[in-house]
Amino acid sequence: AKAAGRNTMRMFTSDMAQAADRRLDLELALRRAIERSEFSLVYQPKLALATGQLCGVEALVRWNHPERGLISPGEFIPLAEETGLIEPLGQWVLAEACRVLASWDADHLGPLTIAVNVAAAQVNRGDLATVAEGLVRQYHIDPGCLEIEVTETAVIADHDRAQATLNRLRSLGIAVALDDFGTGYSSLIYLRRLDIDTVKIDRSFVQQARDGTRDGDIVRMIIEAARTLKLSVVAEGVETAEQAAFLQELGCDMIQGYLVGRPMPLEQLKTWILGRQP
Ligand code: C2E
Ligand code: CA
Ligand code: CA
Ligand code: CA
Numbered sequence: 522a523k524a525a526g527r528n529t530m531r532m533f534t535s536d537m538a539q540a541a542d543r544r545l546d547l548e549l550a551l552r553r554a555i556e557r558s559e560f561s562l563v564y565q566p567k568l569a570l571a572t573g574q575l576c577g578v579e580a581l582v583r584w585n586h587p588e589r590g591l592i593s594p595g596e597f598i599p600l601a602e603e604t605g606l607i608e609p610l611g612q613w614v615l616a617e618a619c620r621v622l623a624s625w626d627a628d629h630l631g632p633l634t635i636a637v638n639v640a641a642a643q644v645n646r647g648d649l650a651t652v653a654e655g656l657v658r659q660y661h662i663d664p665g666c667l668e669i670e671v672t673e674t675a676v677i678a679d680h681d682r683a684q685a686t687l688n689r690l691r692s693l694g695i696a697v698a699l700d701d702f703g704t705g706y707s708s709l710i711y712l713r714r715l716d717i718d719t720v721k722i723d724r725s726f727v728q729q730a731r732d733g734t735r736d737g738d739i740v741r742m743i744i745e746a747a748r749t750l751k752l753s754v755v756a757e758g759v760e761t762a763e764q765a766a767f768l769q770e771l772g773c774d775m776i777q778g779y780l781v782g783r784p785m786p787l788e789q790l791k792t793w794i795l796g797r798q799p
Pocket of ligand 3: 700701721723757
């Protein structure tokens with residue numbers, strides 16, 4: 522029994538060593554990827570329900586790994602957050618979005634607003650507002666074309682610090698949206714305490730939202746709360762025409778999801794926009 526115990530122990534430690542190896546490999550690859558700029562952004566359109574007009578896009582990061590191909594952010598953002606690599610990556614994402622805004626041909630394609638996701642570390646530790654202000658100047662862009670998406674969990678750690686950052690962004694004219702709304706522990710507290718512009722209802726509520734379902738009632742309540750507080754509301758993860766019709770009936774301002782369009786590379790977004798013009 523003693524020998525078996527020792528073997529188990531040896532196996533356990535070697536498994537752990539392997540897991541640590543893999544993690545280190547991925548961490549090294551991620552570090553190199555930042556230096557070699559293996560990242561790109563894809564853009565998902567957001568529509569105004571009342572008019573059917575495009576009102577902006579959300580930028581979502583992708584990692585074009587030389588051997589493994591496209592890697593989704595769900596796989597590397599958590600690691601980037603744990604290792605601190607999220608700060609250089611987050612800065613690249615923000616700079617790239619500003620570069621695209623500056624190069625956007627508004628005469629030809631119409632105006633564009635880009636929403637950028639930022640991680641907790643960027644809101645709590647970094648100088649996000651200073652960086653954003655520098656980029657707005659450098660690229661001569663309208664700050665009103667930039668939006669920052671934060672999650673509830675990002676503002677938990679140091680609420681005052683986070684609020685100060687968000688206030689500075691908003692005083693620059695950059696809009697702030699609260700992402701994945703409803704998935705945190707005390708979402709309503711954040712609505713009361715944070716000064717923001719927009720609430721994005723998490724897709725886990727949207728997908729089962731129909732008349733008479735509990736999720737439908739929750740979505741209705743969020744939309745009513747947002748309206749009372751004069752915030753605009755985006756429903757994310759809208760996949761069916763039924764969901765869109767239900768949201769429109771409830772007075773939701775904007776929708777985003779596969780029904781409208783999948784996240785796409787810049788060139789494809791341009792074609793998509795031109796294809797919609799009458
Ligand atoms: P998120 O900010 O909630 O972004 C929405 C996610 O839902 C995206 O996944 C998008 O592709 C997906 N999605 C959009 N419409 C639908 C739909 O109709 N149905 C379904 N099933 N999914 C839909 P993605 O691109 O894999 O991103 C996952 C998460 O990674 C994002 O969630 C965000 O939290 C994070 N992320 C992405 N880009 C960045 C970034 O540049 N910086 C940071 N810090 N986080 C990012
Ligand atoms: Ca988001
Ligand atoms: Ca979201
Ligand atoms: Ca999400």
